[in-house]
Amino acid sequence: MKTLVAVLLMAVSFSTAGDLKSLKAGDTVPAFTLKNYDKKDVSLEGVLKENQYAVVMFIATRCPVSNAYNGRMADLSGSFSGKKVGFIGINSNKSETAEEIRDHAKEHKFGFPVVKDPNNLIADVFGAMVTPEIFVVDKNMKLLYHGRIDDNRKEGEVTKKDLADALSAILAGKEVAKDQPRAFGCSIKRVEDSAP
Numbered sequence: 001m002k003t004l005v006a007v008l009l010m011a012v013s014f015s016t017a018g019d020l021k022s023l024k025a026g027d028t029v030p031a032f033t034l035k036n037y038d039k040k041d042v043s044l045e046g047v048l049k050e051n052q053y054a055v056v057m058f059i060a061t062r063c064p065v066s067n068a069y070n071g072r073m074a075d076l077s078g079s080f081s082g083k084k085v086g087f088i089g090i091n092s093n094k095s096e097t098a099e100e101i102r103d104h105a106k107e108h109k110f111g112f113p114v115v116k117d118p119n120n121l122i123a124d125v126f127g128a129m130v131t132p133e134i135f136v137v138d139k140n141m142k143l144l145y146h147g148r149i150d151d152n153r154k155e156g157e158v159t160k161k162d163l164a165d166a167l168s169a170i171l172a173g174k175e176v177a178k179d180q181p182r183a184f185g186c187s188i189k190r191v192e193d194s195a196p
Contacts, residue, residue, distance in 0.1 A: 022127030023135065025180060027143045029056075032122050034090065034115035037102035042088060042113045048139050051086035053170060055163070058123060059089045059114070060131040061096045061104040063186035068153045069132050070108040076149070077112045080167055087112035092123035093131070093189040120190045133183035134163055136170065144170055147180040 023029060033043040047054045057073060060066040077087040089112055091101050098116050105114045117123055126135060136145035144166070151160040166176045 022129070023143050023146060025143055025146060025176065025178070029135065029137045029141045029143050030125050031141065032125070034117055034122065035098075036113045036115050037098045037105065040113075042115050044088065044137065044141075047086040047088055048137070048141075052084040052139055053086070053144070053167070054137045055080075055085060055087045055167070056126070056135040056137060057087065057089050058092060058126070058128040058131050058133045058188065060091060060093050060186060060188075061100050062093070063131045065153055065185035066131040068155070069149055070110075072149055072155065073112075073132070074108060074110055076164060076167075077110070079164075081111065083167075083171055085167060085171070089114035090117050090122060090128075091115070092117040092120040092128065094120065094191045095189060120188060123188050123190070128188060130183050130185035130187055132185055136163075136166060136176075138170075145176050145180060146183075148183045151181065153184075 029044070031043065031045050033041050036042050044054055044056065055076075059073065073087075073089070081087070089105070089110060091114060101114050101116060128135075132149055134145065134147060134149060135143060138144055145163070147162055149163045150158045151162065152158045160181075162181055166180075169176050
């Protein structure tokens with residue numbers, strides 16, 4: 001609980017300062033615990049207890065770009081789940097409800113938990129700006145990859161599978177390319193800053 005409170009306080013200081021800085025490879029990622037759509041706690045530390053790595057994906061139910069990746073996210077989770085890589089979806093959009101998130105996750109057969117980020121606090125801490133946006137974290141809470149899933153919203157026109165390549169390199173004990181491509185998609189719909 002102390003970890004969650006610390007993360008929330010840090011997030012509030014980020015958002016009220018209006019200074020959202022995205023985490024970069026090599027940064028330490030803060031721990032978090034959020035509720036799944038079924039009201040169960042899902043924590044980054046919990047995923048890393050069962051896996052060597054965690055893929056944190058900021059996603060949405062209404063964003064056409066994020067929705068274009070639904071099948072790819074489900075496939076990546078399935079492909080890497082037996083390789084000590086766990087996945088977590090985070091929905092930070094202010095208007096997308098837990099019920100909507102539940103129905104969306106079931107409809108697209110996500111094999112990973114999708115949690116609600118009330119008031120976009122975790123998105124603020126991570127500096128996540130769009131959906132989908134990806135962060136890969138190791139057991140030491142170090143960020144290894146931050147960027148996109150691949151280079152094209154249209155699956156048939158993909159030429160670079162950035163996330164799959166990064167995960168394959170990590171699992172092979174190789175260094176991930178330092179030139180990590182920026183995520184693209186719909187902006188995260190944040191709660192308005194109420195600070196004076």
